[in-house]
Amino acid sequence: xxxxxxRLIGLPALALxxxxxxxxxxxxxxxxxxPSPDAKxxxxxxxxxEVLPKKLDGRSRNDPxxxxxxxxxxxxxxxxxxxxxxxxxxxxDPEVARGADPNAIGGxxxxxxxxMEKQDDGTWRFTTAKREAYVQLILxxxxxxxxxxxxxxxxxxxxxxKAIPTGIASMT
Numbered sequence: 001x002x003x004x005x006x007r008l009i010g011l012p013a014l015a016l017x018x019x020x021x022x023x024x025x026x027x028x029x030x031x032x033x034x035p036s037p038d039a040k041x042x043x044x045x046x047x048x049x050e051v052l053p054k055k056l057d058g059r060s061r062n063d064p065x066x067x068x069x070x071x072x073x074x075x076x077x078x079x080x081x082x083x084x085x086x087x088x089x090x091x092x093d094p095e096v097a098r099g100a101d102p103n104a105i106g107g108x109x110x111x112x113x114x115x116m117e118k119q120d121d122g123t124w125r126f127t128t129a130k131r132e133a134y135v136q137l138i139l140x141x142x143x144x145x146x147x148x149x150x151x152x153x154x155x156x157x158x159x160x161x162k163a164i165p166t167g168i169a170s171m172t
Contacts, residue, residue, distance in 0.1 A: 034068040037084025038170060041133045045070050045083035048135065048163035052081070057143065057152050077140035079152060085136045087169065088127050091115050109150055110157035116149070124149055128160060132167040135160055 037045055049069040054061050059075025072081040090104045103118040106129065113129040122141040126149070127134055137156060139149060 031066075032064045032071050032073075032080055032082060034066060035070045035082050035084035035086075037070065037133065041084045041170065042070075044133045044164050045135075048083050048133075048159060051159045051162050053155060053159060056155055057148070077142060079140065079143065080138040081156075082136045082138075083133060083164075085127065085134045087134055088115055088117070088125075090117060091127065091129060109153035112153070112157045112160045114153060118144075126153060128164065130166055130168070131160065131164045132169050133164050134169050135164060 035045075046069045049072065052061070052072050053074075056074040056079055059079060062073050062075060062078060064071055064073045064078060064080060070083050073079065090101065105116050107114060107116060112131070114126045115129055117125045117127075119125055122144055124139045124144055126137045126139070128136075137152065139152060143149065143152060
């Protein structure tokens with residue numbers, strides 16, 4: 001009788017393990033930290049969210065979780081946009097301005113200036129400069145080439161120019 005009882009206890013534990021494993025996701029669904037912009041920046045970010053392209057670099061819009069007017073995504077692995085981020089420290093670093101940091105450079109594409117930072121994992125992070133809100137794009141390793149990056153930034157330029165005025169963003 002004791003052997004039979006142990007087998008019965010083991011079955012529910014096995015079923016629980018299988019159900020938990022079945023709930024885990026093996027897909028590339030992105031999850032991103034949602035920025036917390038001030039009220040002025042939040043309004044610009046909501047406007048940007050409304051004018052973002054449905055496709056970016058041929059990738060369909062697939063917003064990450066948690067859903068927010070401050071984040072967007074395209075494709076899988078995803079190109080991720082975050083609006084209302086804090087100013088990157090390298091944006092005011094004199095070494096970057098002089099071009100001394102090969103992993104952080106400034107440049108413009110179609111009338112939008114960006115701080116371009118290569119990350120340790122091979123991705124690229126682009127943050128708008130000379131705009132009233134900081135907008136960040138993160139490109140997966142698959143789009144790490146210069147032509148890929150330029151194409152994505154060129155496609156994003158119209159939306160950024162429409163929603164985020166030129167100027168100086170708040171210091172946060």
